Structure formats: C-alpha cells, structure tokens
Amino acid sequence: MTGLRERKKWETRRRISDVATGMFLARGFDDVTIAEVAEAAGVSRMTVFNYFPRKEDLFLDRSAETVVDFRQAISERGLGEPVAEALRRLHLGWLAERHPMSGVVEHGKAFWKVVDETPALRARTLEQQDELRAELVDMLRAEGFDETGATLGAGFVAAAHGTVYDTARLRIMAGDKVTKVHAGQKAVVERVFDALADALRGLESH
Amino acid sequence: MTGLRERKKWETRRRISDVATGMFLARGFDDVTIAEVAEAAGVSRMTVFNYFPRKEDLFLDRSAETVVDFRQAISERGLGEPVAEALRRLHLGWLAERHPMSGVVEHGKAFWKVVDETPALRARTLEQQDELRAELVDMLRAEGFDETGATLGAGFVAAAHGTVYDTARLRIMAGDKVTKVHAGQKAVVERVFDALADALRGLESH
Incomplete structure (x- = not known):
C-alpha cells in the first residue's frame, strides 16, 4: 500500500463500509439500500459501486485487505x-491489535448474527474463503511451490486461518467475554501455526 | 448402508440424479424443470423433492455419499x-474404480462446464465443501481430537481431498486425456496423503 493517493482510497473505502455496517446492524442487511448508504456516507451511489460492486462486500469488507496482508507477509518474509x-x-500481529481478521471482534455477536440470518452474506462468506484460497495458490506458486504443493499448501493455510478465526468466533457467539477470548487466543494461534509448520515443511522443500 | 430397503433408496436416488444429470448436460441446468425430471425418471415430483430438496443437488449428487464414505473410512479403520x-x-479405492469423487470423471469437461456457467451450482459446490468440513469436524471429535484439533484437522483433510480432486479436474479441463490423468493420479494421491499424515500427526496425538 504505497502513496497518499492509495491510502486515501482505502480510507474512503473503509468509511463507506463502516457507515454501511452500522446501518446493516441497526436495520438488517436486506432492508438497507445502496442509495441510503451513499447518502449517509456523503458520497454518490456510483462511488459506493466503484468501491463495492457487490452489496455483500459492504458488510464483509475486510477480505480485500486480508489478501493484501497475506501477500505482504509471505513475499516480504526473511530470507x-x-x-x-x-x-x-x-x-499474532492481528491478535495484538484485535484486528477483525483475528476473529476477536468486539461486537462480533451482532455482526455474525446478521451473516447467519442472511443467505446472501453466508454465500458471499464462502466465496471469499474460496477467493482467498485461490490467491494463496498464486502466492505459493510465486514462492516456488509446484502446482500440487501450492494447491495443498493454500488449503492448509486457509484451514489454519479459518481455525483461528472460528475458535474465537464460536466462543464469542457462545457468550464468552471478548477480553477472556482475547487472552486465550495466543495459545490457539501458537498451536495452529505449529501444526501448519509441520504441514508445510515437506511441501516447501519441493 | 445396511439392509435391502436402504439400498433400494440409494438406487432410486441415483437413478433420479442420473436422469437429471443427462438432461442438464443436454439442455443446461436452468432450462430443465423438476417436473420434467420426474416424468423422465418415472416418479412423482414429490419423490424427487423427497430425495433432493434442492434442485442443485440433482446435479451435485455425490456429496451425501461422500460424507458416508469418509465417516466409514475413519470410524472403521484399524486399531x-x-x-x-x-x-x-x-x-486410492476411489481412484481404482474411477469414482466421481476421485476427480477422474469420464465426461468431466461437459459436467464442470455446466457448473462453471451456473452461479447456483457454483454456490452449492462451495456450500457442500463447507458441509463436508463441518461433518469432518464431528468425525474427528468422535475420534478424540479436541475442539481446535478437530477444526484444524477437518480443514487439513478437506484441503487434501480438494487438492486431489482439483488436480484431476484442472488437467481434464485443460484437455488432457482421462486415461492419462488417471495414470498420473496415484502419485498425486500418495504425495498429498504423505503431507496430510505430517499435518495430522501432532493433532491426532492430543
């Protein structure tokens, strides 16, 4: 993410989705229109569409950034x-800053309830997971994994990420305090990535 | 799968979906109605609905059997x-009999083309993958994996299965002869399950 112009874009994108998220949480996903989101965010409908071609992505808005974060972590890692x-x-970084992708989401219960109750959002969640996996295949290919190794490795990485996220999500949905879940998640991350290290070891050396 | 009655059910189910698959391949998924499928298969519309509450599952019909096969393989394995x-x-058994879930699908090109061109089928494919993963979590829990281990292990298993399937699918889609793909798949299965064995080793001992 380089340059002022690029950063301003992401800030505008975030502002629109934050406004939309608030409206969806208050009134339900299906009952809020793009026109209303545009008005509340002080931008044109076309601007909303430019950033979010799909209404679902106004709520599930972190996926694009997540791909960027994964790509950066992999390509810029130490020799x-x-x-x-x-x-x-x-x-561990996401967890320290309680980033939404850590699964430790402050108002997660209300957020995930809307997803669970909205078939279009549930379907989009699965699509985003599939898109992330496809991007990971690309990233691992670029790191020298062969075709089968990249496909399998991407699936392993997606499983690790999904497990960390779901562990937090399910505990928060079950009523555990967010602070308590946060405190327990470091151990989960360590265990999951120990297992991922075992899983990738043979693939990476190919 | 026990008893004559149970077997007859699966046979009826298979016959309906085979007829439907032929019609979808010939005329496209959206242009064939359930009423037409019922008539061609010589059953009532209600019978079709009883076996396949969702039209998509008439085409993506192996998912339920796949779950049964996974469950049996895991629960009946040697001490x-x-x-x-x-x-x-x-x-390896699926591959030997060229079972659809091996990915070595005789008329795969025509089949996957219909899926690719039909958003409802693409979405259902992702849902079925998610359902299989959820079932695998259950199966691994029943084998003594703890919560995090079962979730991660299920993701690893799903990744292995998906990689084997996709390796065959992509080669067949790219135009490779089915016989040639079949000949190369044993090595893919061995490599993928070597990696899965590494991936699960630490989880299983918990």
Whole structure:
C-alpha cells in the first residue's frame, strides 16, 4: 500500500463500509439500500459501486485487505524463513491489535448474527474463503511451490486461518467475554501455526 | 448402508440424479424443470423433492455419499491406524474404480462446464465443501481430537481431498486425456496423503 493517493482510497473505502455496517446492524442487511448508504456516507451511489460492486462486500469488507496482508507477509518474509512462521507473525500481529481478521471482534455477536440470518452474506462468506484460497495458490506458486504443493499448501493455510478465526468466533457467539477470548487466543494461534509448520515443511522443500 | 430397503433408496436416488444429470448436460441446468425430471425418471415430483430438496443437488449428487464414505473410512479403520492412512486408502479405492469423487470423471469437461456457467451450482459446490468440513469436524471429535484439533484437522483433510480432486479436474479441463490423468493420479494421491499424515500427526496425538 504505497502513496497518499492509495491510502486515501482505502480510507474512503473503509468509511463507506463502516457507515454501511452500522446501518446493516441497526436495520438488517436486506432492508438497507445502496442509495441510503451513499447518502449517509456523503458520497454518490456510483462511488459506493466503484468501491463495492457487490452489496455483500459492504458488510464483509475486510477480505480485500486480508489478501493484501497475506501477500505482504509471505513475499516480504526473511530470507529462508518458512511461510508458516511469516503467517504466525501476521496472525499474532492481528491478535495484538484485535484486528477483525483475528476473529476477536468486539461486537462480533451482532455482526455474525446478521451473516447467519442472511443467505446472501453466508454465500458471499464462502466465496471469499474460496477467493482467498485461490490467491494463496498464486502466492505459493510465486514462492516456488509446484502446482500440487501450492494447491495443498493454500488449503492448509486457509484451514489454519479459518481455525483461528472460528475458535474465537464460536466462543464469542457462545457468550464468552471478548477480553477472556482475547487472552486465550495466543495459545490457539501458537498451536495452529505449529501444526501448519509441520504441514508445510515437506511441501516447501519441493 | 445396511439392509435391502436402504439400498433400494440409494438406487432410486441415483437413478433420479442420473436422469437429471443427462438432461442438464443436454439442455443446461436452468432450462430443465423438476417436473420434467420426474416424468423422465418415472416418479412423482414429490419423490424427487423427497430425495433432493434442492434442485442443485440433482446435479451435485455425490456429496451425501461422500460424507458416508469418509465417516466409514475413519470410524472403521484399524486399531491405532492414523486417520490419514484410512483416508489414503479411501482415495486410492476411489481412484481404482474411477469414482466421481476421485476427480477422474469420464465426461468431466461437459459436467464442470455446466457448473462453471451456473452461479447456483457454483454456490452449492462451495456450500457442500463447507458441509463436508463441518461433518469432518464431528468425525474427528468422535475420534478424540479436541475442539481446535478437530477444526484444524477437518480443514487439513478437506484441503487434501480438494487438492486431489482439483488436480484431476484442472488437467481434464485443460484437455488432457482421462486415461492419462488417471495414470498420473496415484502419485498425486500418495504425495498429498504423505503431507496430510505430517499435518495430522501432532493433532491426532492430543
């Protein structure tokens, strides 16, 4: 993410999605129109469409940034550092700042309830997971994994990421305090990325 | 799968979906109605609905059997046998009989083209993958994996299965002869399940 212009773009994108998220949480996903989001955010409908061609992505808005974060963590890791270690660091960083992709989401219960109740959002969630996996295949290919190794490795990485996220999500949905979940997640991240390191070891050396 | 009655059910189910698949391949998924499928298969519309509450599952019809096969392979494996080895055997068996879930699908090109061109089928494919993963979490929990281990292990298993399937699918889509792909797949299965064995080793011992 380089340059002022680029950063301003991401800030505008974030502002629109924050406004939209608030409206969806208050009134439900299906009952809020793009026109209303545009008005509340003080931009044109066309601007909303430019940033979010799909209404679903106004709510599930972190996916594009997540791909950028994964790509950066992998491509900019230290010489000879295993991919799993770079991704462990990424996830520990997310956890430290309570980033939405850590799964430790402050108002997660309300957020995930809307997803669960909205078929279009559930479907989009699965699509985004599939898109992330496809991007990971590309990233691992660029790191020298062969075709089968890149496909399998991407699936392993997606499983690790999904497990960390879901562990936090399910505990928060079950009523555990966010602070308590946060305190327990470091151990989960360490265990999951230990297993990922084992899983990728043979693939990476190919 | 026990008993004559149960077997007859699966046979009826298979016959309906085979007829439907032929019609979808010939005329496209959206242009064939359930009423037409029922008439061609010589059953009532209600019978079709009883077996396939969703039209998409008439085409993507192997998912339910796949879950049964996974469950059987895991729960009936030898004493002390690692889960990965039971699943390696399952996949080698599928490959030997050119089972649809091996990915070596005789008329795969025409089949996957319909899926690619039909958003409802693409979405259902992702849902089925997610359902399989959820079932695998259950199966691994039943084998003594703890919560995090079962979630991660299920993701690893799903990644292995998906990689084997996709390796065959992409080669067949790219124009490779099915016989040639079949000949090369044993090595893919062995490599993928070697990696899965590494991936699950630490989780299973918990």
